[in-house]
Amino acid sequence: MIGAMDEKGIGPPGLPVVLLVDDEALILDSLGQQLHDTCKLYTATSAAEAELRLAARHYDVIVCDHMLPGEQGLDFLSRTMDMMPSTKRILMTGYTSPEFLSRSMVIAGLSACLIKPVRASDIAAAIKNALAS
Numbered sequence: 849m850i851g852a853m854d855e856k857g858i859g860p861p862g863l864p865v866v867l868l869v870d871d872e873a874l875i876l877d878s879l880g881q882q883l884h885d886t887c888k889l890y891t892a893t894s895a896a897e898a899e900l901r902l903a904a905r906h907y908d909v910i911v912c913d914h915m916l917p918g919e920q921g922l923d924f925l926s927r928t929m930d931m932m933p934s935t936k937r938i939l940m941t942g943y944t945s946p947e948f949l950s951r952s953m954v955i956a957g958l959s960a961c962l963i964k965p966v967r968a969s970d971i972a973a974a975i976k977n978a979l980a981s
Contacts, residue, residue, distance in 0.1 A: 867890050867892060868971075869916065870893075871917055882968035894919075895920075912937070921940070937956055937973050938971070939961045941962070949961050959977065960978060962969060
């Protein structure tokens with residue numbers, strides 16, 4: 849259930865704390881089930897909801913879809929650079945333009961840019977790599 853996952857996070861203590869932002873509840877549920885051994889996962893369905901979550905606690909990594917209602921994920925992640933410079937940022941997108949991808953890396957200080965469809969193993973590897981750098 850997303851509500852319980854949102855409020856309490858899922859995953860064993862001691863793992864990195866990750867905020868996953870995507871407007872598709874099925875994706876959040878599926879990835880949450882698959883990533884529970886990799887991180888303590890919290891979710892949000894919009895940039896506005898994610899911002900509320902950021903005000904409540906520290907996250908080691910934010911993984912965010914680009915196409916969100918209200919505000920694009922890239923814009924949201926760019927704003928988090930100033931708010932939380934030590935938090936790693938990962939963008940998920942369907943855009944494959946090399947110019948967009950390289951520009952996104954710089955604009956938002958991304959640790960990774962994952963091309964959709966994204967598997968949980970891709971996210972887990974990106975989280976691990978981001979925290980290792």
